Amino acid sequence: MKFQTFQIGGIHPEGCKISSNQPIEIMPIPEMVYIPCAQHIGKPAEVIVQKGDKVKVGQLIAKASGFVSANIHSSVSGTVTAIGPIPDLSGVAKNGITIKVEGDEWLETIDRSDTLLTNVDDIKPEDIIKLVSDAGIVGMGGATFPAHVKFSIPLEKKAEALIINGVECEPYLTADHRVMLEKGEQLLVGVQLIKKAIKTDIAYIGIEANKPDAIELLTDLSRKYQGIVVVPLALKYPQGSEKQLIKSIMNREVPSTKLPIDVGAVVSNAGTAVAVYEAVMKHKPLIERVVTVTGNSVEKPSNFLVRIGTPVKYLIEKVGGLPEDTGKVISGGPMMGKAATNIEFPVAKGTSGVLIMPDEISHRKEPTPCIRCGKCVDACPMGLEPYLLSVYSNKKMWDEAEEHYIYDCIECGCCVFSCPANRPLLDYMRLGKSTVMGIIRSRKK
Amino acid sequence: MDNVIAISIAVLCVVAILAAIILYLVAKKFKVEEDPRIDQVTELLPGANCGGCGFAGCRNFAESCVKSLEGKFCNVGGPDVMNKIAEILGGQVSAATPKVAVVRCAGSLDCRPKINNFEGAQSCAVVASTYGGETGCSFGCIGLGDCVEACSFGGVSINPITGLAQINESVCTACGACVKACPKGIIELRNKANKYRKVYVSCVNKDKGAVAKKACSSACIGCGKCAKVCTFEAITVENNVAYIDFNKCKMCRKCVEQCPTGAIKEENFPPRKPKEENPALNMPSQADKIPQNNNPEPTNIEVLDKNSEQLNNSKPM
Secondary structure, eight states: OOOBOOOSOOBOOOOOOTTTTSOEEEOOOOSEEEEESOOSSSSOOEEOOOTTOEEOBTOEEEEOOSSSOOOEEOSSOEEEEEEEEEOOTTSSOEEEEEEEEOSOOBOTTSOOSOOOOOOOTTOOHHHHHHHHHHTTOBOTTTTOOBHHHHHSOOTTOOOOEEEEEEOOOSSSOOHHHHHHHHSHHHHHHHHHHHHHHTTOSOEEEEEETTOHHHHHHHHHHHTTSSSEEEEEEOOOBTTTSHHHHHHHHHOOOOOTTOOGGGGTEEEEEHHHHHHHHHHHHHOOOSOEEEEEEEOTTOSSOEEEEEETTOBHHHHHHHTTSOOTTEEEEEESOTTTOEEOSOSOOBOOTTOOEEEEEEGGGSSOOOOOOOOOOOHHHHHOTTOOOHHHHHHHHHTTOHHHHHHTTGGGOOOOOHHHHHOTTOOOHHHHHHHHHHHHHHHHHHHHO | OHHHHHHHHHHHHHHHHHHHHHHHHHHHHTOOOOOHHHHHHHHHSOOOOOOTTSSSSHHHHHHHHHHOOTTOOOTTTHHHHHHHHHHHHTOOOOOOOOEEEEEOOOOOTTTSOBOSOOOSOSOHHHHHHHSSOSBSOSSSOOOSOHHHHHOTTSOEEEOTTTOSEEEOTTTOOOOOHHHHHOTTOOEEEEEOOGGGOEEEEOOOOOSOHHHHHHHOTTOOOOOOHHHHHOSSSOEEEETTEEEEOTTTOOOOOHHHHHOSSSOEEEESOOOOOOOSSOHHHHHHHHHHHOSSOSOSSOHHHHHHHHHHHHHHHHSOO
């Protein structure tokens, strides 16, 4: 088997996929759910229910407020008890909807049967995009970009290929892996639907070599469909990043400040493809997702199908509680995930995993002066100079940072991973990136 | 041989004379007319280039002063410098009340416990852009000293006991660099009163009372008691936090007594005279109202008071 990959930069962190053999378990519905209004990139959704309202599973509770925004549906049935601040992993309370769970009553329109519907011929592309938009689907790899925006190709551009991201290059996370194994059929129908929506004939499914079972299964299943190619990829972080994946599979480079569609590619996560299938064929909005709960000292690392809004502490209880040596709880993977300040925060559309790190490996080492070894430059998959950019950010030299393309940083953390001096390069770069982006935006106005 | 030397000397002389003439003509033609007063004004200015006036530097400020003095004021130089500038330029100095920077956070280590540890880049801006901070209060002072770095006069420091930024009032020139540097918007320029006396709400927490109080025992809970007691309508309560308008405040300090959490601070006042009616009863009744707050006067205030007393003593006042 030939494995493709991208050329510039990248690192090889230890895989640690300890939960990859755990089948997806259905998480029991909690007593209360906290559904944030901002679970996607773009404007937060507008709440359309009131305190005291009765809601059913799948009912629209917050409406997209603009094009780049996404609908939010109730993941449980019950009573809305509050609209206002709910816990967030950052420690700053965010606006959201609190629902007290009563029973499990679904909207009648949702098809809850397990029958696989494969006939996509009669569905029009516009209808697919409409249904995806109504279902509030966002990129489920973590970037949470509204899917209907991605699938609405501007007139002057043409999508040549769809790339399905089954890479899951983050260590520890196995949610996409399990989805591909257990929902392979649905995934491929979803791929057919997305292909139709973006009017392209070819779809590549990129899967890294550490998931041979998924590669094999999807290759087998895809023989039934035309124009779906499974591409085995060599292990390399951050291959799951859009631009790197396009380079790996299509050998095309997305220029700075351009989007994948500018090189004729649309990239979508494996989980998103399944969500598209459920939205279009089963009329089921995005109300649950697969979340990996894992960690070295966790009693029973697992993959759960969780209703959106379930507090993470329930998930942690389910895997045997917080281990005694816990030092850090991370939402997402160890490379790009965010450390949480509490475990009350709810699962959102973009929560791919909850990682519980033992104390001994959850601390940063003392930073020492930069020795100009250039390892960060070698590791940067975007070809940037992290050592320089972090200094520019630290010294508030925004013009220079912009000249050196700080806005191209994908915040993958390869630079920090490879730095022998333990410098907090990405902390400064992230600050610099957001500041420079703000400056660029204000200039355009 | 003699000839060659003579010719070369002659040629060089001619070239030199020509060049001199060209230079003279060019200098005449492209002469930059500069008001000599700009130099004089620049000379008078402190030369810190702090940017507190809103201009790129002292010379830039001087240029704009020469154009018009209206609305111009150098906080660092103060009225003395401005009056001298006015003498040169022959205008009126716009009246500006001297100001001083005030840190509006009293969430010292003992009243605002840490709930997590931050090990990343030691910069307030990084913390503010990453998450809510190490304590339950996401509005308060981060204590990593972006303001310390911003101050060109060495007037800001992080108090090791409280973990909060503090201003050395005798050095503060109200240039506003720390105000800009603070990502949480805690530092404010307030009117400088006699002997640096001030009354202010030392909290910017916009959370609801219960949440704010849980995160920090000295947080403003937005109860509005201070606004009710204020006879000058100087206090407004907005977004669950009180604010004292320094232009209206007459420093009667009634609000300080009323505040149940001790979020309103009075600084640099002489010790209160015992009241005529029931001096002994006044304080214990206060303490009864706030059984949770064991430490009504946080340590940072003591430190500040000591500092300012020393300062006051050292001055020939």
